[in-house]
Amino acid sequence: MKNQFNRAYRSVYQQNILTSGLFMPIEAFAKDVPVMDSQIDLAIRAEELGFKALWFRDIPLRDPNFGDVGQIFDPFVYMSYIASKTTEIALATGSMVLPLHHPIDILKAATSVDVLSSGRVILGVAAGDRPLEFPAFNIPYASREERFRDSILYMKSLQSAHFPVIHNPLGVMTNSDMLPKPYENTISIMTTGYAQQSLEWIAKNSDGWINFPRPLLKLQESINLWRKLTNPFGFKPYTQGLMLDLKEDNDAKALPIHLGFSAGKHHLIDYLHQIKRIGVNHIIFYLKLSKRPASEVMEQLGKEVLPYL
Template sequence: MGLAALAEELGFSAVWVRDVPLNGPWYPEAFGHPDPIAMLGAIAARTFRIVIGTAATVLTLRHPLHLAKAAITLDRLSGGRFVLGLGSGDRREEFSAFGADSGDHKDLYRDHWMRLAAALEQPPRILPPPAEPAVAFELRPAAATEIPMLAVGSGGQTLEWIARNATGWATYHRPPEIQRDRYALWRRAVDRVAPGAFRSFSVAVRVELVEAPSAPAAPIDLGYRTGIRGLATVLEAMRDAGVHHALLNLPPTGARPAETVAALATILPALD
């Protein structure tokens, strides 16, 4: 919570919390992750302006009505600052633990998305399960604002489906030439199914910041190892290529997190 408050003070636009329900030997990170809904509730109470979001809630493993209730609560607690990032999940072990079939993740994602979106409408709609009679349930309180639903990854859907149903698409870091192609595909999809509408394009980047400020950016898995000036160059190139927002994933490296966040803030003015 303290880091989120510091990020707000230093001018960052958003703070994101990941959703990792379970850990095990099959998962590459040894450290645990707090529940994103509870964590963002605490962050909402400590901040005033910064956007708070999930990147990403595992939509396939959460009931859409529970998630709608949580999203509305977070949005009201934060004064309309909440963005709901939604992923389909990609670890078979987690699906098994939750009694779900990972082979169904595409259909689950699409079905849960539609039920969640309906529940977040103003006024909300509660969609009955297939072959079940409609019942006049109400969701109270209803959403006070339009809560953005961001697709994180593809969820097994087409870009046209994402452009039609989501307020934006967040994807993972890839080499610049590949990312430019993905952005072009995204713009074409938006133009086909939502002409004239704004649909954001965001990229999650893993950043291992080194002490030498001028250290050039060296590729690592899903990101770069670089000095602060090298990172500025990377982010400027991403902006010029059409990226609206970069989600920086800062793995534990032994450095003090507050010092890393403060160093990152020094390059923000160049990215306006």
């Protein structure tokens, strides 16, 4: 009997467990474009250190005012290349901008990498937050809500059966099928933020929720509501990203930075224990704003922080 979720999902997500991952590139860079040095070696080392997932962002175009182009490459091309150099670590999109792509293209690319990597793909998706990109695709920015919802439902139908009959605003399928199918039963689809949808809709139609850092009380409220809404469907995990500037002084107090904080190891470990108790299942460290080399921070995280999880 096939598992309900694939190998990557089972590795990254378990109830009452907090696992960790890294956003690609594993690099500290002050401007919007990274150097991309030694990323393959760093990905291999991340796997050796015990990180459970590498996360790849979908940023089709450079907007110099936004301040970050991610890892530059097409996410699925890059994931496939890194899959060939690693063996266990999950490969996740964080996140594909669904309104800018057709759902068949997204799912075919995702399942291709999933099959080639023996089930290591998680599909994080979003509605997009860079208005500059949409005119280049001739897609109205205001259509994000509807296109995101239609794309999710289209991809779920594609995975549900061989030769599915689909009547969707984004396309009609009769007497045809998409290949390859996922390595196991399915590829998990995780929504980032609200994606212009209600949380009730996300709870019903996504396999998990990826969210941004928030004060602990607000985080507790969000997770409590998430658990209440997802309870009829079984366990659905909560993922949080975190911009991190890990200080050499292990006792350094926390100072806020964009989407995260600057702090020493002891504060970070305490914070991770708190969000684990609250119910976060996976945290993604992003080292872009690190004042120390990202490779050095990753080593410390792997050797001195992850064991406490």
